Amino acid sequence: MPAIPAPAVPDRSHEILASIRQSFAEKGFDGASMQDLARAAGMSVGNFYRYFPSKMAIVQAMCGYDLAEIQGEFAEIQKSDTPMACLRARILAHFDEEQMKDGQLWAEITAAAIRKPEIGEAAREMEETIVRLLATIFARVTGRDPEAARQRYEGQAQMLVMLVKAMAMRTAQFGPASPALERQVHAVIDGLLADISTDTAEG
Amino acid sequence: MPAIPAPAVPDRSHEILASIRQSFAEKGFDGASMQDLARAAGMSVGNFYRYFPSKMAIVQAMCGYDLAEIQGEFAEIQKSDTPMACLRARILAHFDEEQMKDGQLWAEITAAAIRKPEIGEAAREMEETIVRLLATIFARVTGRDPEAARQRYEGQAQMLVMLVKAMAMRTAQFGPASPALERQVHAVIDGLLADISTDTAEG
Structure with missing residues (x-):
């Protein structure tokens, strides 16, 4: 329950993003025009541009919101008495069909990220942050400091991110x-x- | 050394595909116009349309040629005295940087396949054929008939395909x-x- 008062002009960008997400994913990064997206948000093009001056700004905002959500999830995992079990449950929950609707968006962002360096940068930051968050959990479980854990479990963390993304894209493409x-x-x-859980610093 | 004579009008489609592959991957499925692609092939638009009447036809032809190449690889693996070692070497060779140039094309095809059912169909056929080819190797190694192997090792074969594709796209996006x-x-x-190698039908 944050004590911060609501801003006088409420920031509608989250709501707008939610309403254009589907159309962005369905028409593709190049296929969806700013006009299409403004229409999906029920706004005039001029007003839409005030929130998002470019497609790049949309992708960055989407990555930002997704990352904020992921950071919330990790904060809960960190608070848990059984962080590894909790992490496992969260990862598997991402494989639910409902969650997999983001696979289409990920496929679009991946394709666009390869073509456009600025989008590539936003996607890379997102991946690196998730790897770091994973390492923080592994640090706690193995009794290592976060930096040592980040180095030691880099491959495992990258593998987990790659698998979740690959499954999401695969489900969007072929179904469950x-x-x-x-x-x-x-x-x-x-x-x-399991390998990480038993790899404690004290042996 | 095939004895088949060259056709009077040689089929240039393979050569054309090779020359447009890069520009298709770089501009994206929607971003690359038929004009762009004709120019990359050094052809007039009219002549280009005679070979490929649509982008769909291009993707189908690319999948067809890639699949023919993959079938050739599998035929060699089947002839080998050590098919599992040979398969392993071929999979790892796909992770070479040089091979990873196709990651960009795969990201484009994945994104387009989710949006466009006809492309989805070509991509699905390709994946199913590779799964079946893998099962044929596993059938030989474990002494099972191909259909039994296909059912028994479906998950492993799908996992291998997903990993190779995910690594190719990841490399295109983030580098090695x-x-x-x-x-x-x-x-x-x-x-x-290793699990499959020791899972022989005779126990």
Whole structure:
């Protein structure tokens, strides 16, 4: 319950992003015009430009909001008495069909990030932040300091991010994963987390 | 050395595809116009349309040529005395930087496949064919018939395809993987292949 008063002119950017997300994902980064997006947000083009002067600004804002949400999730994991179990549950929850709707957006952002350096930068920052947040959990579980954990578990953290993203894109493309693929993905995640859990600094 | 005579009008489509591949990947599925692509191929737009009447036709032809190449690779793996070692070497060779240039094209095709059902269909067929080819190798190694192997190792085959694709897109986006991530990916692949190698039908 934050004590910060609501701003006089409420920041509608979150609401606007939510309303254009689907159309951005469906038409693609190049396919969706600013006109299309303003229409999806129920705004005039002029007013829409006041919030988002470019598609780049939209992608950056989307990454920013997603990251804020992810940081909230990690804060809860850190507070948990069983952080590894809690992390595992959160990762697997990302594989729910409902969550997988972001796979289309990720595919668009990935393709655009490769073509456009500024978008690539926003996507890279997002990935690096998630890797660092994962390392903070691993630091706590293994009794290491965060920087040591970041170096030691870089590969595992990058693998987890890559798997979650790959599954989201795959689900958007082909529909829900087969139970057999799901078992393989779970086995890899469980193996990674178990290896880290037993890799404590005190041996 | 095939004895088949060259056709009177040689099929230039392979050559054209090679010359437009880069510009297709760089400008994106929606961003690259048929004019851009004709120019990249050094052809008039009219002549270009005779080979490829639509972007869809281009993607289908690219998938077709890639698949033919992959089928050639699998035929060699099948002939090998050590098919699993040979398969492993081929998968790891896909992670070479040079091979990773296709990551950009894959990101474009993935994003377009989610938006456009016809492209989705070409991409799905490609994935299913690769899964089936992998199962044929696993069938031979474990002494199972191909259909039994396809069912039994569906998850492992899908996981391998997903990992190779995810690594290609990741490399296109962020550059070469860290050695730490590479170790994790190799460990997953080695684990999968080792499990299958020891899972022989005769026990």
